[in-house]
Amino acid sequence: MTSTRDDPRPTKSQRTKAAILVAAREHFARDGYDRTTVRSVAAQASVDPALVIRYFSSKEALFAAAVDVDLMLPDLASVPRGELGARLTRHFLERWEGGLSDDVLVILLRSAVSNEQAADRLRAVFSEQVASTIGALAPRRDAGRRAGLVASQLLGLALTRYLLRLPGIADRPADDVLADVGPTIQRYLTQDLG
Amino acid sequence: MTSTRDDPRPTKSQRTKAAILVAAREHFARDGYDRTTVRSVAAQASVDPALVIRYFSSKEALFAAAVDVDLMLPDLASVPRGELGARLTRHFLERWEGGLSDDVLVILLRSAVSNEQAADRLRAVFSEQVASTIGALAPRRDAGRRAGLVASQLLGLALTRYLLRLPGIADRPADDVLADVGPTIQRYLTQDLG
DNA sequence: CCAGAAAGTCAACACCTGTTGAATTCTGGT
DNA sequence: ACCAGAATTCAACAGGTGTTGACTTTCTGG
Incomplete structure (x- = not known):
């Protein structure tokens, strides 16, 4: 195992997972859900399409993760x-x-x-x-x-x-x-x- | 030729063309451009998908025709x-x-x-x-x-x-x-x- | 009644999609 | 240097897309 827990530096997979999420947000924002393809997100994250699915299970779940948002409204x-x-x-x-x-x-x-x-x-x-x-x-x-x-x-x-x-x-x-x-x-x- | 001009009753092809347009509007409205498929529009107009293309050249052109709109703003x-x-x-x-x-x-x-x-x-x-x-x-x-x-x-x-x-x-x-x-x-x- | 045009169908193409399971490479601990 | 296990890639699938060209049916005017 690389680390049991509380390792300040994120593990490799956490970092690529995050990179995928960034790429996904960019594409979803620019092209919307339908026109965004798993393959294009993967390409932008310099990663195989299969990995995107492996980490996020499906395109829909990737979207849900990408859009988990806090408006941060003022009090x-x-x-x-x-x-x-x-x-x-x-x-x-x-x-x-x-x-x-x-x-x-x-x-x-x-x-x-x-x-x-x-x-x-x-x-x-x-x-x-x-x-x-x-x-x-x-x-x-x-x-x-x-x-x-x-x-x-x-x-x-x-x-x-x-x-x-x-x-x-x-x-x-x-x-x-x-x-x-x-x-x-x-x-x-x-x-x-x- | 069926009629040279000014025939009050629309010719057959004009009527199916119009039917395709109606079906297209319904689908574009409900599902948006991307999720609307030429096949589903054709099915709803009870027509072969190829005919849709024959009459409107392409999906994009069909869309353009479906969306030719007059807001009818009052004076x-x-x-x-x-x-x-x-x-x-x-x-x-x-x-x-x-x-x-x-x-x-x-x-x-x-x-x-x-x-x-x-x-x-x-x-x-x-x-x-x-x-x-x-x-x-x-x-x-x-x-x-x-x-x-x-x-x-x-x-x-x-x-x-x-x-x-x-x-x-x-x-x-x-x-x-x-x-x-x-x-x-x-x-x-x-x-x-x- | 029938030639010819108009209207419509069929089967297929090339391509792109999300997703899968097996195979491969990479990496860190001993 | 070794090797378990994590990280990642490969090749392929089944299904759906817009579009095409050849074919068949339906209609109509002479």
Whole structure:
């Protein structure tokens, strides 16, 4: 055996497993679930296709592993009520735009649109992370409604800006977009709803 | 020859061609471009796969034909300025929700996310139809910006409501959604922008 | 009634997919 | 230097894809 446990340096197989995961994220993000092939992921990780299956059992399981995500939403409870919209929107933009970011969000959105399993996953992330965070701010009765509205605007922003790259929204600086969209989110979070 | 022209009853081949198109729209809408197979479209149209190719040359061309769409945007010039948001949002919801509707919008959005050709097409529809309609209302300088914002919210609504079926937005009556989202669109269309 | 065009089918191709089990190479401990 | 066991590759499978060209059926005008 190479090491029983607590070896700080990851074992060889752990490292290639991680490399496969990185390559998989890149491909899933760029091409979506269907167009991503086990062979292309393997090639990019400089590895045999069979190894990908050996480590992850199947393409579906590889996807599930690639998309295990934490939105890292800020704690909105400590934010002044009047800045909620701007704060949440900025966080969202940074999470998408950050060069360091794993491409997990792109993967999830791109794949969820044509893959029911991915859609399940996204709905789960949404209700566990977004809806519950917002639930902490609003009366229970409104929480789902507000969360849905926020999601419709923020995911719409991601869709048009990062996936479709629509002119008029994709070609503007993040700060400008923030200034326009932030107030909408603020309204959805705090405004009286009929 | 069966008829030179202006025969009111479509010829046989025109009818099966149309049937293929209907089947194709249904499959592209439900499954997206990649998962839709020429064979399954042919089967649903009760026709040989080869015929699909014979009539449309290739799967890509079939897709292009299936997605040739007219948003049928209302003429916003005749709408009172204060009702623009509600009017445009209602039109949009009806266009998606209408049982009679061809599934063209679902197809376009679902496919555009993972298919660059479809994305081109959607950007074209957007700039030719949405951006120009809005351009008629706003100063040229703001038009692109407003159109982008409107698209981000309306496509986000479609995404979360019809494709992802997020709870909190998909399970509410259209009128409720209209009441919440309409004012946002109104703001994007008419409000002063910094 | 029948030639010829139109409409549609058949069988096959070349290629690509996820996945498998056996075979091979690599590596660390004694 | 040896060798167990981990790490990885090889070759192949069964099934599905878009597309093609030759063939057959169906229709129609003279």
